[in-house]
Amino acid sequence: MVLRLGNPRRRLKFGMIVMTFILSIFAGRLIQMQGLDTKFYEGVAAGQRMITETIPAKRGSIADVNGNPLATSVEAREVAIDPSKVHPDVRVKVANALAAELGKPLQEITTKLSRTHTQYQLLAKDVDPAVATRLVKAGIPALTTKKQYRRVYLAGDLAGTLVGFVGTDGTGLGGLEESRNSVLAGKDGKLRVEQGRFGQRIPMTHSQRQPPVDGSDIRLTIDRDLQWAAQKSIAEQVKAVGAESGTVIVMDVKTAQIVAMANAPELDLDNWRNAPAADYVNRAAADVFEPGSTNKVITAAAALERGVVRPTTTFRVKDNIRCYDRTLRDAEPHPTETMTFQEAIAKSSNVATIMAARKVGSQGLHDMLKAFGFGAKPGGGVPGEEAGLLPDYKSWSGSQSCTIAYGQGVSVTALQTASVYQTIANGGVRIAPQMVAGTTGPDGRFVPAPPGKQTRVVSDRTAKEITAMLESAVSEEGTGGLAAIPGYRVAGKTGTANRYDPKLGRYQGYTASFVGFAPADAPQLVVLSVLQNPQKGHFGGQLAAPVFKQVMTFAIKSRKIPPTSSTASPVRLSAGQ
Structure with a gap:
């Protein structure tokens, strides 16, 4: 029996054809992605990097007829942390520092830091800006702060049921805070920025800012x-x-x-959550x-x-x-x-x-x-x-x-x-x-209320x-x-x-x-x-x-x-x- 071998030149030619075909597919795909669909993929990448942050509007104040404030909003901070980035060796030290500054139970903070499978844990709201600044300067890893406003009732129970109160989301739930919520609330703004893989903001990148519109102040006829x-x-x-x-x-x-x-x-507005529902009624x-x-x-x-x-x-x-x-x-x-x-x-x-x-x-x-x-x-x-x-x-x-x-x-x-x-x-x-008596808008202009019929x-x-x-x-x-x-x-x-x-x-x-x-x-x-x-x-x-x-x-x-x-x-x- 005579064994006949294939033609090596023919095999080489066939292999080159197959390889050329495959490479042409890759080349075509590259041309499509980098040439024809550039805008599309740029948009997808930008969308993955781009986040939208809310810029809170300041809620309008409620004052008596002489301008003495009964309810007002002061700047505060929301403090959060990424537990996955807090090393086990410093977790106890970080928990002690956070509990002391935020006035929270140590066990509560320790529990949140132990949730290392998450990347976000809210630690506290309505934090004094000075306290938030101290925490940031202390170098606590993966700590973030966010600007917000805290509602303050300067007169305690003075005209409590009349003034009313707001919930945790800042929406009025009783009294004037509820009935005039649309006037007081204003409109939150938005900020769109690009961030990296680990949440850090990328410098020199494009951002879009829609400024907030603060709420209007209400002046009452109450003395x-x-x-x-x-x-x-x-x-x-x-x-x-x-x-x-x-x-x-x-x-x-x-x-x-x-x-x-x-x-x-x-109604004592500083402790409205502990009051019976009957005391919410004017x-x-x-x-x-x-x-x-x-x-x-x-x-x-x-x-x-x-x-x-x-x-x-x-x-x-x-x-x-x-x-x-x-x-x-x-x-x-x-x-x-x-x-x-x-x-x-x-x-x-x-x-x-x-x-x-x-x-x-x-x-x-x-x-x-x-x-x-x-x-x-x-x-x-x-x-x-x-x-x-x-x-x-x-x-x-x-x-x-x-x-x-x-x-x-x-x-x-x-x-x-x-x-x-x-x-x-x-x-x-x-x-x-x-x-x-009237309202004062974000432009500072007082508009008196029309007289009663x-x-x-x-x-x-x-x-x-x-x-x-x-x-x-x-x-x-x-x-x-x-x-x-x-x-x-x-x-x-x-x-x-x-x-x-x-x-x-x-x-x-x-x-x-x-x-x-x-x-x-x-x-x-x-x-x-x-x-x-x-x-x-x-x-x-x-x-x-x-x-x-x-x-x-x-x-x-x-x-x-x-x-x-x-x-x-x-x-x-x-x-x-």
Whole structure:
């Protein structure tokens, strides 16, 4: 057998062809990548190197009417570390240093440093910049700091529920912080930079920066000093009488600006997370209750406006009156007596008020209640404001047509009640309550808030006649004598109402209140005080009137309101006098 060998020249030629083919494929791919698809791969590489960082916007501040800050934002740092780059030999030393500077438990820091399978561990937020700088200078490996802002409440619980608070992400969660979040928050900026494999920024590379837009500052109508006085007075009285809660509102008569809005208990903004949820509520605007006798001015307004009674109209008043299937009574038993309508309001007679309301009719009374703002939100942008409850007069029961005349069977908020007396004090013109004086944008320009909407509710004559009645209520013959302020003419009204407890589903306890204004002949301020479910007494004239007197006296001195030279006209309280 003869073995025939292949032609080596042919094998070599075939091999060269195969090799050339393979190399041409590689060459073509290289030409495609480096020539035709250069832009594409450059973009992919840049995208892998490029990161986007958020530049936080500074949240706007909240200040009182004089610019005293109640809430503001200060610069802080977020501190993080890459545990995989902390050598085991120095881990204990690093943990001790971090725990000491950050004020964190050593075990917490040690646990985070032990997670070496991760490249990021957040150590702390809201760190003082000086502390963060010390840590960086200490040379702690793989430590990073990031700029942020920390919310600070400089006044603690002053107007706490009104101001509100922010969550860990800086978003408002209560009060003005929540309701005006879009104004306060601003808009975060962005920074796009290139970084290397280990997170270091590559110098001299392209970057894109979109600057942040800081939030606007809000200036309130609240006066810090009056707010403090109101909170102190209501808190002390709530404690003294064992009440469940209390509220004080101070309102400017001519502008309806809210000068103070105090609640007790009040929310401490430095420790809001530890407070019960009930303390997050702005009770002055959100709590709904039956007003009681403070509501009699609306019945009086309806009767006077329709001309069915005058202040001197007399009634023969027993201490009880039959109203369909119920017998309704005055607060105190008394023999049948002749009262002028003015005396009936001064002595807070339920029976005489019902007699006047019958002359008005249910529809007329309902229309006047609605005109004063009942059944609708006040509209001043107060956080948590509620509309209360005003049933349609067509659905009133027989007895309800009587009880609503003296403030039972209709529900309101403290803010709505204060607004009623602002209307009377302002000559019958209601102004929508206001609590924001204006805003200051990032450009530093202050923009005042537009004035509240004005609506005439009753005539100037009716308002003056009711004012005279309310002065009588603060006289020795009236129920509000404890609200009198020496040297000043004061007009006001007591309120004592059965309190509906939604938890029990029935009436339990009382609501005691007093609301009035001064000076009566040249009104400047309205003050309302409300106590819910007091345990030591329950009459508004005994419990709430002293709070009114304290707060109004402080406000008069603070605003340097002089006594008026005029004296109240002699008032005919009883028939035959």
